[in-house]
Amino acid sequence: MDLEFTTEELKFRDEVRAWIASVYTDDLKKRMSLSKNGSLDEEHQKAWQKMLADKGWLVTNWPVEHGGPGWNQTQKYIYEMEMALAGAPRMSSMGVRMCAPVVMKFGTDAQKKKFLPPIRNSEVWWCQGYSEPGSGSDLASLAMTAKREGDHYILNGSKTWTTYAQWADWIFCLVRTSKEEKRQQGISFILVDMKSPGITIQAINTLDDTPVGEQEINQVFFDNVKVPVENLVGKEGEGWTCAKYLLTFERGSAYAPSCRNALRKARELAKMETAGGRPLAEDPDFARKLADLEIQIEVLDATERRIFDKLSSGQSVGAMSSLMKTRGSEIGQKVTEVVLEAAGVYANPFVQDTYAHLEGRSNEPLPAPEHLITSAGVYFNNRKTSIYAGSNEIQRNIMAQMILAA
Ligand SMILES: Cc1cc2nc3c(=O)[nH]c(=O)nc-3n(C[C@H](O)[C@H](O)[C@H](O)COP(=O)(O)OP(=O)(O)OC[C@H]3O[C@@H](n4cnc5c(N)ncnc54)[C@H](O)[C@@H]3O)c2cc1C
Numbered sequence: 001m002d003l004e005f006t007t008e009e010l011k012f013r014d015e016v017r018a019w020i021a022s023v024y025t026d027d028l029k030k031r032m033s034l035s036k037n038g039s040l041d042e043e044h045q046k047a048w049q050k051m052l053a054d055k056g057w058l059v060t061n062w063p064v065e066h067g068g069p070g071w072n073q074t075q076k077y078i079y080e081m082e083m084a085l086a087g088a089p090r091m092s093s094m095g096v097r098m099c100a101p102v103v104m105k106f107g108t109d110a111q112k113k114k115f116l117p118p119i120r121n122s123e124v125w126w127c128q129g130y131s132e133p134g135s136g137s138d139l140a141s142l143a144m145t146a147k148r149e150g151d152h153y154i155l156n157g158s159k160t161w162t163t164y165a166q167w168a169d170w171i172f173c174l175v176r177t178s179k180e181e182k183r184q185q186g187i188s189f190i191l192v193d194m195k196s197p198g199i200t201i202q203a204i205n206t207l208d209d210t211p212v213g214e215q216e217i218n219q220v221f222f223d224n225v226k227v228p229v230e231n232l233v234g235k236e237g238e239g240w241t242c243a244k245y246l247l248t249f250e251r252g253s254a255y256a257p258s259c260r261n262a263l264r265k266a267r268e269l270a271k272m273e274t275a276g277g278r279p280l281a282e283d284p285d286f287a288r289k290l291a292d293l294e295i296q297i298e299v300l301d302a303t304e305r306r307i308f309d310k311l312s313s314g315q316s317v318g319a320m321s322s323l324m325k326t327r328g329s330e331i332g333q334k335v336t337e338v339v340l341e342a343a344g345v346y347a348n349p350f351v352q353d354t355y356a357h358l359e360g361r362s363n364e365p366l367p368a369p370e371h372l373i374t375s376a377g378v379y380f381n382n383r384k385t386s387i388y389a390g391s392n393e394i395q396r397n398i399m400a401q402m403i404l405a406a
Contacts, residue, residue, distance in 0.1 A: 005074070012075055016082045023051055024088055034354040036208045036377035037216060038090040038258070041355070042167050046125070048089050053122035059096055061249075066104060066112075067120040073308040077254060084257030085264075092164065095119040095126035097249050099172045102189065102242045106234040115170075115191065129159040129173035129192070129220065130243065136161075137394050139174070140183040140240070144222065146175035146190060148229070148236075153177070153190065155198075155225040161388070165201050165218040168194050174243055177236050189239035191231040198225040207380035211353045247390065248321050254308070255328020256301035262335040263293055269342040269371065280342055289338055296331050303327070319402035322395035329385035329392060336379040343368070343375035350376050 005013065028048070031040055039045050052058040060076050062068030071079070083091075100119050103111055118124035135142040144157025155175060165171065171192050178186040192199075200221045203212055210216070234242050267290060270281035280286050307320045340347045349367035354374055356362035366373060386392040 005078070009074055009078060013078045013082060016079055017086075019055070019057075020082055020086045020088060024086055028089070029087065030358060031355070032087055032089060033371070034358060034374060035089075036210060036354065036374050036381045039092070040089050041214050045089060045092065046122070046167075049091060049122045052091070053120065058091075058122055059100070059120050061097060062100065062120070063104070066100075066116055073311050077305065077308050080254050081257040081260075084261045087261055087265075090258070092125070093249075093253075094128050094163070094168075094172075095124065095170075097253070098128060098246050099126045099170075099191075101249050102172070102233060102246050105245060106189070106242050108230075110230070111191075111233065124169045125164070125167050127162050127165045127168035127171045127194075127220075129162060129171045131161045132158060133160050133219075137391060139243070140187070142174055142176060142187065144173065144175050146177050146188060146227070148177070151229050153227045153229060153232070155190075155192065155222040155227055158219055158221045160217075160219045161204070162201075162218045162220045163216050163388075165194070165220050166203065166213075170194055171220065172233075174239055177239075180237070184240040185237055187239040187243065188236050189233045189242040190227060191233060192222075192225065192227050196225045196227065198223040207383060208377045209350065209352050209380075210377075248317075253324075254304045255324060255332060256297055256304050259293075259297045259300065259328065259331050259335060262332060262339075263290065263297060266290065266293075266335055266339050266342060269339060272371065273342050273344065286338075286341070289341075293331065293335060293338065296327075296334075300324075300327050300331060319399045322390075322398045322402075325389060326386075326392045326395045326399075332385055333382050336375075336382045339375050340379045343372045346372040347376045347379070 028040070028044065031044060032038075040048060049058060056067075056069055057079070059066070059068050060071055060079055064070045096119060100116060103115050107115070115124075119126070130139060130142075132142050132144060144155065144159065146153040146155050153175070155173070157175075159171070159173065162171070171194055173190050173192055174187050175190055176186050177188040180186040200223070202219045202221070203215050204217045204219060205212075205215060206217060233239075267281065270286060270290065271279050273280045275283045275286065281290075304324055307317050307324060310317055310320075346368035351367065351373045353361070354377065357366060
């Protein structure tokens with residue numbers, strides 16, 4: 001495997017870099033610098049993704065026949081890297097990277113025609129209905145029922161931790177269509193219009209304490225929700241196969257570019273803050289921590305590129321996606337810890353609404369320098385990364401079973 005970019009690849013990188021510079025405005029940069037979770041509020045996030053869609057650069061992982069740009073793995077990697085290095089908003093992946101691949105592989109032609117174009121054009125937003133209260137790591141224990149009545153299913157139960165359910169037009173759900181001895185066999189994969197009567201959304205507030213309306217996660221309740229049978233993806237009772245297929249996409253993205261960008265910001269902070277009368281960046285202990293993280297990120301980057309190289313030659317990466325998820329999330333969390341340390345006492349005054357000043361909703365003086373007001377929020381928000389998409393303990397179980405015990 002050759003880790004150097006070719007001349008053609010460097011040309012592509014420059015093209016991507018120039019385009020991002022032309023659309024990533026100062027206002028968006030400012031908003032991102034105040035974001036606790038790497039995304040924007042609903043209005044700006046949706047507008048950003050629509051712009052990517054109009055450029056044809058939203059569905060970079062899709063095959064050309066469905067509107068993908070036809071990039072190879074290296075080009076996809078370069079694109080991700082440039083987006084992260086620019087500090088651009090993280091893309092919401094529920095439609096593009098989770099639901100769509102399942103519809104492409106298991107959906108009928110009619111489903112592909114109906115659901116894929118609006119995702120590609122960023123006209124319809126999706127959320128993920130896997131977890132339930134009591135069914136997270138042990139997903140196969142899920143209890144939400146879908147009972148067939150004529151040409152409809154009637155859904156009852158609830159889904160939880162549902163990211164951006166309040167923004168979503170549709171939700172893809174795992175539901176129990178029958179009770180079988182092997183629990184996985186009674187599960188089906190179904191697409192549900194969020195406007196269906198009987199659906200209610202309840203916000204869940206998190207450690208980063210984002211204002212209501214910008215919060216990320218929710219519990220979604222289904223009370224006799226009527227869903228047409230044609231919205232079932234794959235065969236009834238075979239949803240577990242779709243569920244597992246989807247998870248490899250949810251976990252299998254590159255982490256090194258965003259870690260590298262976070263570390264770059266930590267380095268900038270360390271130059272601005274002082275410790276013992278000198279810039280923190282010159283403090284040997286702090287400098288060692290930054291260097292240690294940089295080495296870890298370089299190793300992660302090399303590993304991810306090796307994995308993407310395998311993918312581009314059509315090989316299965318198996319439990320390697322668990323490895324990327326585990327290392328990537330843990331290193332990302334460590335960077336937020338170093339930032340918290342750099343912020344020192346300014347990490348203490350917790351700011352709930354970091355956009356209030358920018359949007360003229362507050363005249364109160366900021367309790368910390370502006371470049372530090374998100375440090376605590378970002379730290380708290382990042383605690384989620386070792387839990388979502390399957391906790392890191394579960395990823396370690398997968399690696400132990402598929403790699404060590406193989
Ligand atoms: C911010 C955030 C966003 C999320 N978004 C979504 C979403 O959009 N849609 C969705 O469906 N879900 C979502 N999730 C849910 C996520 O997938 C679950 O939280 C995750 O799978 C863990 O499940 P749980 O929370 O029920 O914890 P539990 O399964 O109850 O686990 C509790 C603890 O026990 C450990 N544990 C459990 N079983 C084992 C085992 N066998 N071996 C070792 N350790 C074990 C876990 O690692 C964890 O530390 C989100 C979660 C978070 C935090």
